[in-house]
Amino acid sequence: MTASTSQLKRTAVKPRQRHLSSRGLVYLFIWPTLLLLIAMNVFPLFYSLYLGFTDYSAIARQAPEWVGFQNFANILNDKNLWQYFATTGRYALMTVTLQTLVGFGLAMLVHEKFKGSGILTTLILIPMMISPVVVGLFWKLMYNPTFGFFNALLGFSDPSKSPDWLASRFAGQPMPGLALWAVVISDVWMWAPFVMLLVLSGLKAIPDYLYEAAAIDRASSWFQFWRITLPQVAPLLLIAILFRTIEAFKSFDLVMGMTGGGPGVQTELISVDLYRIAFLGQFRTGPASALAYIILIIIIAISNLYIKYLNKSKGEG
């Protein structure tokens, strides 16, 4: 249709040559972007799929050798990797649940305006704008068992009787899981504001008359929350949850800054392990590419879910 109108215009204005037809303009505007994305994203994607079927190492001087499904088979048979996947899953579940609860609570608190609520909201939002690796590093200092603030604020004064979060020890005794909780706490601190932001926008969109009607009917605030607030915010809350789940599976910076996967492999998330396989030691590029693909498939599955809900909520709004 655009082509035909531009055709019409061209004949109408025939003496003065138009600089660019709309069609030409569209191509000029779109293709640089698409080409860049193809060169830097699509090409690498196919290249790494190919590498996933080879035994290539980026620092070896050998050409990649085709090994078929060997890498994928190795990964699926590797108990350690399954454990890292499980850790990542647990981490995702813990962070997303807590972020949703905390974020929702925060949103409910600051939703109705009062003097200074704007500045408080802004203050709460700061954590998610800081570089994740800086957050990770900084929380490492907070968690320090002797001079960190975290234990002091929790009321532990004697270092020998308090938790050493990042070493997963409590009062000198090993306490597995503590380090993962430490990472989860900082991640929740950083990203609960994100959930809050989305829920807030959902809360703002709820028409006032629903609450007015409920007030006239003398519905309790509990009832109002379950029957009005929650269903109305649900689409945005789902977006937040799915967004955070995807991010949790990609999580790398914060953990690297804080524990680097330790102690032992207690906080070894799958992306951290992928980095280790691909860029440390022997640079096992082939197996790393295969693992990357498996992670990608998981994330695509989650993204599809996300897009589905996004479209649904857009359709409603």
Add this chain to the structure above:
Amino acid sequence: MTQFEETGPRTPVVEPTRVDKVHPRAKMGKSIRVTITLIVTFIMIIPVLVMIMTAFKSRADIVTPPPKVFFNPTLEGFLYLFTDRSIQSPSNLEIERAKSEELGYWDKLALSVGQKINGPSDYVGRLKNSVIIAGTSTILSVVLGLFTAYAFSRFKIVGKDDLLFFILSTRMLPGVVVTIPLFLLYKQLGWNDTYIGMIILYTVFNLSFSVWLLMGFLDEIPVEYEEAALVDGYTRMQAFFKIVLPQAVTGIAATTVFCLIFAWNEYAFALMLTSEKARTAPPSIATMLGSGGLEWSAIAAGSLGFLIPVAIVTFVLRDYLLRGVTFGAVRK
């Protein structure tokens, strides 16, 4: 018939109000809520406060338990962050102290902890790299994104939704998946650890985001303005530059700042694709751990440097924050 007396409020009600909101119980509920909000906000920003405090503590103050809230502020952290120092022998220190009158503030500070400044630290160079790489890539991705977003917003394009989803999907990839082949590609091109490699990478990294965000802003500008301009004999380009651009300024500014923050905070790509020449600040803060003991005050000072711009930006952009963190997908 005077039985219909006027019973309404004496003064006219000028603003809408709800009975259930002016009831004493509701008012008490509100003050409770405000108090809780204050407490919760305080708890949320404790780490930020600790960061600010730590940046101004001396090394001794940081590592002595229990953690101190009151202390003598010092700029030691910034000294450790920005300078390369060497520890001096006592005899050398005496000599240096003798001429301390003519030394500058930072030299004196170094002297007070028994050290001598040799020159700026690696971090200074890395900050410079961060500024160059983040700055250039942001400009590129916003300019490219603006044109693409305009085309998507105004023209009928075959397979528009699919193309837009493709653009969005590039950001769903875990960084590491793309990094391995890019690392190899860059090795062929000689782009590993170079400005150009990092600038192009960050441009693409931000491009999908900038297209989506700008498209949201452009969609809100009524198309009638341009149509009027076209009728008046403007070309498309003229209409774009003279009509659309001025109206999109706020959106462009918000997008620019978001892209800048993403590029500025990026860690994973920088860690994997740079080593010396083009290394940016975030991985550099992280390695401050490895070299010569844990310099917490330096880390805190570096973190504070990251925090301040971000806090200002958060305040300025608070209305756009929602769009910014959701790719422009959520606009309200």
